[in-house]
Amino acid sequence: MVSVVELRHLGESGLVVSSVGLGCNNLGRPGTAAESLAGSRALVEAALEAGVTFFDVADVYGAPRGRSEELLGLALAGKREKAVIATKFGLDMQGSNGPDFGARGSRRYVRRAAEASLRRLDTDWIDLYQVHRPDPRTPLAETLSALDDLVRDGLVRYTGVCNLAAWQIADVSWTAQTERVGPVVSTQNHYSLLERETEREVVPACHRFAVSLLPYFPLANGLLTGKYARDTPPPEGSRLAGRHRLLADAPWTRIEKLRAFADERDITMTTLAIGWLASRPTVGSVIAGATTAEQVTANAKAPTWRPTPDDLAAIDEICPPRR
Numbered sequence: 664m665v666s667v668v669e670l671r672h673l674g675e676s677g678l679v680v681s682s683v684g685l686g687c688n689n690l691g692r693p694g695t696a697a698e699s700l701a702g703s704r705a706l707v708e709a710a711l712e713a714g715v716t717f718f719d720v721a722d723v724y725g726a727p728r729g730r731s732e733e734l735l736g737l738a739l740a741g742k743r744e745k746a747v748i749a750t751k752f753g754l755d756m757q758g759s760n761g762p763d764f765g766a767r768g769s770r771r772y773v774r775r776a777a778e779a780s781l782r783r784l785d786t787d788w789i790d791l792y793q794v795h796r797p798d799p800r801t802p803l804a805e806t807l808s809a810l811d812d813l814v815r816d817g818l819v820r821y822t823g824v825c826n827l828a829a830w831q832i833a834d835v836s837w838t839a840q841t842e843r844v845g846p847v848v849s850t851q852n853h854y855s856l857l858e859r860e861t862e863r864e865v866v867p868a869c870h871r872f873a874v875s876l877l878p879y880f881p882l883a884n885g886l887l888t889g890k891y892a893r894d895t896p897p898p899e900g901s902r903l904a905g906r907h908r909l910l911a912d913a914p915w916t917r918i919e920k921l922r923a924f925a926d927e928r929d930i931t932m933t934t935l936a937i938g939w940l941a942s943r944p945t946v947g948s949v950i951a952g953a954t955t956a957e958q959v960t961a962n963a964k965a966p967t968w969r970p971t972p973d974d975l976a977a978i979d980e981i982c983p984p985r986r
């Protein structure tokens with residue numbers, strides 16, 4: 664297959680990723696096709712086949728914790744060079760990375776966490792190592808310096824953050840500059856057609872500090888895929904089956920208007936959700952999760968649809984930006 668996926672630099676760095684990535688928190692997810700190694704391998708192979716090079720995982724993903732990293736490592740065996748792997752540390756591993764003493768940004772823990780992820784991923788290096796959530800107890804300069812040591816030792820290539828407010832992005836960027844350590848090239852934040860708060864302050868901060876945005880929950884857990892409808896039972900085995908509250912509280916009027924918008928343009932809801940995000944300023948890669956190879960292939964093609972200025976205005980009417 665000829666790849667249609669565009670490649671983009673993260674921040675002002677040399678790290679190049681596909682504009683659609685594969686979010687890997689489904690690898691090993693019980694009750695899905697991605698639970699097994701065969702299912703996980705099918706996702707990874709479909710991604711590489713479609714030109715998706717960017718795989719986002721975290722130490723904490725999977726049951727038990729670490730399982731998603733293990734499955735990604737196994738699925739990429741013999742293909743490591745083709746992939747750009749992003750993983751994360753900083754959430755509670757319940758002892759799997761050794762004791763953390765409540766300081767998961769400390770020099771001691773950062774090194775242990777990286778070594779454990781390298782083992783689970785069965786790789787010699789992590790392309791993008793991300794702080795999953797800031798550690799309020801450890802000075803930021805210590806965490807950044809520990810990450811920089813990993814870069815200098817060749818275990819990590821670039822560093823990123825997640826779930827930061829705009830002021831924290833400014834803080835991280837300035838601290839990196841004053842401490843003379845490598846820049847943070849990306850941030851992951853919740854961002855989708857149904858969640859535009861990120862545009863108010865985080866996007867301008869990303870722009871100012873040359874940090875690329877990696878939107879998570881780009882499909883709103885599947886609400887933006889077109890497979891759920893108001894007052895209709897969810898498809899069996901789908902992510903929202905059994906999550907009645909999320910379905911009951913979904914903004915159905917907006918979702919129905921988005922569906923009509925997509926139908927008028929003869930595109931799928933998924934294409935609309937991913938294509939719109941990929942067109943937004945500072946977005947580096949849309950890390951959509953998937954449970955089947957078919958979903959991965961469809962998602963990879965989404966950015967071939969590019970919204971026109973009229974499309975963007977119509978979308979703003981349906982999902983108004985936060986002022």
Ligand SMILES: NC(=O)c1ccc[n+]([C@@H]2O[C@H](COP(=O)([O-])OP(=O)(O)OC[C@H]3O[C@@H](n4cnc5c(N)ncnc54)[C@H](OP(=O)(O)O)[C@@H]3O)[C@@H](O)[C@H]2O)c1
Nearest residue numbers: 686687688825879880881882883884888901902952954958
């Ligand atoms: N940094 C952070 O704090 C953070 C937090 C959350 C997530 N993330 C990252 O962001 C990634 C994406 O988030 P997410 O996977 O949780 O949510 P998501 O991308 O909003 O939704 C993924 C779900 O959408 C459905 N889907 C995907 N493509 C589809 C298609 N073409 N047709 C129909 N259904 C489709 C699948 O549901 P089914 O299961 O029903 O098949 C899939 O599990 C994660 O994998 C993770 O890497 C990061």
